Amino acid sequence: MKNKTVDVIDFTEFETIAKKILINRKNHESWLNSIENGIKGERRTRKIIGNEFWILDRDVDINGGDLIIQRKNLKGDILSIDPLELGIIQVKFVQKVITPMEIDVKYLFEWDTTEDSLILLEGFFLLVHFDIEDKEAFYCLTSKEIKKMLENKVISSKKILRDNGDIKKLNVVIHVKKLQEYFGVESHNPQEAITKINEELKELDYTKSVSKRFFVGRRPSLETVQKEYEHEGYTQDLYKSIFNIQQEIYDILFQSADFVLYLKDLLRLHPSEVISVYEKDFAHIKLLGDLKERLNKIELKKLEEYFHTLKTQLDSFEDSRTISYVDGMVQCDSTIEVIISQYEELIKEGKYTVVQIWELIREHEVFESIQPNNPAIISQLADFKKRLYIMIKEELESDFMETAELE
Structure with a gap:
């Protein structure tokens, strides 16, 4: 249970409480x-x-x-x-x-x-x-x-x-x-x-x-991938694609670990444990048979399958990123097209003055935060802003002339 905290009313109360605490203080x-x-x-x-x-x-x-x-x-x-x-x-x-x-x-x-x-x-x-x-x-x-x-x-x-x-x-x-x-x-x-x-x-x-466990490390997980790249703004499909790639790499590493670690272990052994001399100028590698056995255990065909799957995963990862990026740009472009169309309708209908519409556009974040990728949309947006600017200028000049005539 948490201790309750209460404000002290004034310094007089502070002195009274301090006296009680300090006098009764333990050694x-x-x-x-x-x-x-x-x-x-x-x-x-x-x-x-x-x-x-x-x-x-x-x-x-x-x-x-x-x-x-x-x-x-x-x-x-x-x-x-x-x-x-x-x-x-x-x-x-x-x-x-x-x-x-x-x-x-x-x-x-x-x-x-x-x-x-x-x-x-x-x-x-x-x-x-x-x-x-x-x-x-x-x-x-x-x-x-x-x-x-x-x-x-x-x-x-x-x-x-x-x-x-x-x-x-x-x-x-x-x-x-x-x-x-x-x-x-x-x-x-x-x-x-x-x-x-x-x-x-x-x-x-x-x-x-x-140790195989220390050599290959932890098996990848989707949760780990999501946490590692959480600030990248990736889609769920991209997370899964990264995870699939890591999983295939891990399988390749795990499949070949026994053989690689055995080679590493051989480097630590004394020559007498590896080689036996039978005749002059002739040496027989005692552990050669064991080495070949471990190499066979790798199942090179299976390893080749892992590499093939990894290549497929890498290709699909690249495609998914490209498609995702293009889809995003298309969505941005279509959004801008719709907005331009809406504002042009407002101008035709005359519900707002041109200045009011300009204020609405300035408040609309899409023109500040999104840059279209399609050259045609870039041109359309620039043309729309230019026409709007001319309309504002004409309206302001018209207002000025009417004011001058009244004077």
């Missing part, structure tokens, strides 16, 4: 606890991992990331062709081991629309800090461990509902007490956490380099 506000706990947890995390990882700063806290880390390796810099993967660390500090901590599901999982399944987000780490008497303690959890504990009901989850009953959020709930029971130790040690994070990031580097 410590409850809202400070979460801020102080956050600072304390982040400070302890930096102390544990600061010497082993680069800690990167980001002004906006998204993806549940209090800290972004990267393994120290100049060859795998962020700007390099093959950069090392970053890790996201969410930090928690609790004063009691029974205090529940909640993690938003979107920091841990994603929904793969291609496979229609729940996908774990790797590279996410949770560092939970607490105290055992006067001793600092913590647990370091990977997203894999959190998922496993969730499946085994070591930890739980809860849904947060809106007033109308719709689900607003889904959170994973963790207690330090449960972690102590699960791991069988009161706390992890710093080296254990460093090793765990290092191994996870190394595995993620490899996984992303050879």
